[in-house]
Amino acid sequence: MPEVSLSHITMRFGKVVAVDEVDLTIADGEYVTILGPSGCGKTTLIRVVAGILEPTQGEVRINGKSMRGVPIEERDLGYVFQNIALFPHMTVKANAAYGPTVKDLPMEEREQVAKKYLEMVKLLDKMSMFPSELCGGEQQKASLARALATGAKLLLLDEPLSALDARVRVDLRYELRRIAKSLGLTVVHVTHDQEEAMSVSDRIVVMRAGGIVESGTPEQLYTRPRDVFTANFIGETNLLEGWVKQRLPGKSTIELRDNSLIEVENCDPQVGEAVVVSVRPEFVFPFTDGLLSRIEYLTYMGTYWRVSSRSQSNDMVEFDVPSIEGKLYHPGQEVYLMFNRNAAVVYPRPKEGVTEAVKLE
Amino acid sequence: MSRLERATAFVSKPRIRNLWTLIVIVFFLAFVITPTLFVLTYAFTNWDLIQTEVIQDPEMMSQIWTAIANSFEIAAIVTLIDILVGLPMAWILVRKKFRGKELLDTLIDMPLAVPTAALGFSAAIFWGITPADLTNPLGLKIVSSPFLLIILLHIIFSYPYMVRSLSAILEQIDQTFETAGQTLGASKLTAVRTITLPLFRAGLVTGIILCFARSLSETGGTVAALATVANTDFNTAPTLIDSLKSTPALAFTSIVLIILALVLLVVVAIVVKKLHIPFRKVWPRPEKILSRGLAPRLKDATSVLFLVFIVLIPSFFVFTFVFTSSPSTTTDWSQFGQSLVNSFLIAGVVTVIDLAMGIPLALYIAKNRSKWLPETLDILVNVPLIVPTVALGFSLKLFWTGGTPVSGPFAIFLVMLAHIAFTYPLMVRNVTGAVEEIDPTYEETARTLGAKPIQGFKRVLFPMIKASILAGAIMAFTRSLGETGATRAVSTTVLTAPNYIVNLIKLENDYYAAALACIILIIISYALMLALRYITRRRKGVS
Structure with missing residues (x-):
């Protein structure tokens, strides 16, 4: 069961410190949102968890196992990108089946897994289409199905709703939480939208300038924020x-x-x-x-x-x-x-x- | 710059602009396209001559077909090798960050600036088994087959084209696709093969066409290399055209070459688009092993070694030659001086005409997309890039003179026209590309702020495409400076610098002087290339 722990994570790009000494533990089955303004280091942090970036200092542990030197593809996680990144030369079904395909599972199983998750995001009727034929919301659902089809229990969402229209964004929030809870996933969701963070999370981690300001349930952070920054950033005050x-x-x-x-x-x-x-x-x-x-x-x-x-x-x-x-x-x-x-x-x-x-x- | 600006202001006046556009289209059709393809009409008007002098002469026919077959085989092999070694190099250039990347980037372009006649000599004394009077202690002397020697030579100058076109397309492919593949459990190699490569097709078509056309049309370097190893019987199509005397035979070879080149390139474009790169089959274990550890490092090292030993060292080997052999005393250096003057005069005039005639056409094409005339012009503009320059030169001469030998100032004038024909597309391509990349809302914004169309162009669009115009100008200039085939096809008496080098090797066997001339030409061309890089770097900085 996935539990993620970050200890003393620091990420420098040249002289710029994007993430500074971050410690964070995410429990199994928890839906955690990392919330912060643009440039606060939240995307860098989730990329470090995924292995897309190797931290300058510190250690990522998934299930207690150190991820040092473990490449992205062996971390057993699902990742949903802000820019969606569906493979444009493959149909929706082939996209969803990509995870099982690269594991070289038998043909029928690839098909079966892809369909299962496409059904879960209600896209079964569009599976023969190419990504460019879908609208934004559908594309992001397809990309979610693709990430889930790897069978990973840890799901990383990198601003998954930012590229979408306001209405679609609200609908998809509930879908995300519903699916995550029904599959018992551990979710790390990065966003700069405080409303989005409040509506999906078990816990919100507020980040600013590379560090964690505080974390708590949406209600705690709204009613009794421990830091004046949080009071101002979440809701209006x-x-x-x-x-x-x-x-x-x-x-x-x-x-x-x-x-x-x-x-x-x-x-x-x-x-x-x-x-x-x-x-x-x-x-x-x-x-x-x-x-x-x-x-x-x-x-x-x-x-x-x-x-x-x-x-x-x-x-x-x-x-x-x-x-x-x-x-x-x-x-x-x-x-x-x-x-x-x-x-x-x-x-x-x-x-x-x-x-x-x-x-x- | 101010002169360019003033020129632009002048051509931007509406009435003059419309008139100019018309003149430019007529110019393009009359001076570029028609002369380039004119030789095709020879088949209709003089079929009986071709019949009696060429087709019924089995010896001639076999010579022609062998040369054409050689050319196509060489071009195909060279292109294939370029793709195989170009892909990993493109990856290094686009996706990797390391110290010395700037240097590597510069090194790759270096052979582009060197006239091929100089490259041909340099590569031949590096690889080839040279005759006894060409003493060269450092040369490897391992390649005895002229076929292989020409392949090695053509790789040198086509490699940068392939790497550049592949890098350009790789830069446009979002790296997130690959990363997404990896988060889904694919190893690096699997992700590249199943996701990035299938998205590569457009770049591959451009790269293949550029490489293939360059190899197919190369004359100067090939002639120089073959002469250096004292070859007498091996010919590619361009060297055959270079040595043939009979007009029907020349026409026949040119026609076949042009038609085959056009057909083949259309076929390549179609095949590559239809080509199915398999992405459903994976080999998780071997691909995983190849993705990490030693294998990728070995691949990168091989790419760099290939660049150094197959491309760079043979290109600049000529420098060692001057130090290891003794100077000849009989060289007439005033001739070399004259040839340099001629080369610069021709390249200069050609570039100015390309600028004046190319920019309006580029603007017309870029701003009137979806109409049939600009679309057709856009396709036609590529034709001189694909037609081998030696065939182009012959065709142009046939168009203007009917095939009679020319000399004196008229010959220089004809050479200029020939050089315009194959450099003009470079200018138009560069500017069209730049204009199309620029969001039209900039100019529209200028209009909403009260600028007249001309002012909008002058103050908004022109500053943004200025660098591309200059880049196009320098490309046209260096291509003209390095060209041998078209020049010799028009007239062997017009002494340009590459032509002079070929003559030194082929006719006078004055290798020391040839090497020195090569070096001088390399230095001049390299200075021009540095200017080009400086300008394009600044363009990137601005945007």
């Missing part, structure tokens, strides 16, 4: 700077830059420490008192309106109101905002500044 004025169990007070006070349930930093408070727009409410803010513009989002306002300390504060209440607000209007106490997360103010700490590069 308001980041407000201030300092801890009072600290009591279950109720602490933070003074913001415009001297207004907000209450939070949990606060790790000590009294007097500079902090950043992260509150998602759905946990900010207009109220009779609180943070005074002037509305700048409203954006219609379908089920709700997003109201963007600016506080007296010139911080942007966004909050959501139900669709029917949209008419109650207009640009230029002044509102008092309250924060949901247990939804606010407090971080020590990063030394490099908040803007720098949440920057995507």
